[in-house]
Amino acid sequence: NAGVTQTPKFQVLKTGQSMTLQCAQDMNHEYMSWYRQDPGMGLRLIHYSVGAGITDQGEVPNGYNVSRSTTEDFPLRLLSAAPSQTSVYFCASRLGQTQETQYFGPGTRLLVL
Amino acid sequence: AQSVTQPDIHITVSEGASLELRCNYSYGATPYLFWYVQSPGQGLQLLLKYFSGDTLVQGIKGFEAEFKRSQSSFNLRKPSVHWSDAAEYFCAVGAKTGRRALTFGSGTRLQVQP
Numbered sequence: 001n002a003g004v005t006q007t008p009k010f011q012v013l014k015t016g017q018s019m020t021l022q023c024a025q026d027m028n029h030e031y032m033s034w035y036r037q038d039p040g041m042g043l044r045l046i047h048y049s050v051g052a053g054i055t056d057q058g059e060v061p062n063g064y065n066v067s068r069s070t071t072e073d074f075p076l077r078l079l080s081a082a083p084s085q086t087s088v089y090f091c092a093s094r095l096g097q098t099q100e101t102q103y104f105g106p107g108t109r110l111l112v113l
Numbered sequence: 114a115q116s117v118t119q120p121d122i123h124i125t126v127s128e129g130a131s132l133e134l135r136c137n138y139s140y141g142a143t144p145y146l147f148w149y150v151q152s153p154g155q156g157l158q159l160l161l162k163y164f165s166g167d168t169l170v171q172g173i174k175g176f177e178a179e180f181k182r183s184q185s186s187f188n189l190r191k192p193s194v195h196w197s198d199a200a201e202y203f204c205a206v207g208a209k210t211g212r213r214a215l216t217f218g219s220g221t222r223l224q225v226q227p
Contacts, residue, residue, distance in 0.1 A: 042119075042218050043217040058214065104157040
């Protein structure tokens with residue numbers, strides 16, 4: 001198993017540009033989530049999904065969209081990037097809704113100029 | 114709402130010395146508790162977790178943590194630190210049921226001196 005994979009590893013955007021951060025898992029996990037990591041703030045939840053076709057907001061959802069058309073993929077879209085979205089983004093997955101072990105991808109480092 | 118506090122932003126220890134990283138949580142019932150480690154430029158790796166039962170849990174790389182309900186704490190310990198343990202450590206809390214994801218502390222950065 002490849003586990004949780006994320007692409008790209010690093011991206012530079014200009015303010016107002018859009019992009020999609022890709023996340024995929026091959027463990028048949030129902031639950032997937034996106035976090036952003038900022039210095040001194042730990043990881044904050046952006047959006048999560050409990051299964052294909054079901055998504056919900058986390059604590060910092062503004063400026064981000066998600067969809068879950070398949071069990072494997074959970075892309076994160078930035079519609080109009082802002083400098084405040086400069087961060088490291090982590091995708092994670094776990095088997096179900098109870099708190100089994102959560103597996104993290106390697107992260108995407110995003111810089112918005 | 115659940116929350117996690119890691120009061121130490123940065124800790125420096127000498128190689129071979131013992132280590133304790135503090136974690137306090139706020140949650141209405143018995144939570145699920147986790148410690149993750151993040152090496153520079155890497156993702157998060159699970160060190161250990163507490164779901165129920167024995168309050169002293171063993172993890173990978175020689176780490177252990179003790180759940181103390183009365184103190185709402187879940188401190189991470191290691192008897193002898195190795196240079197390779199230098200990393201950032203995150204405590205996290207989650208509900209036993211429901212849709213919510215984990216809530217993370219702000220992290221403690223560990224530096225190991227030779």
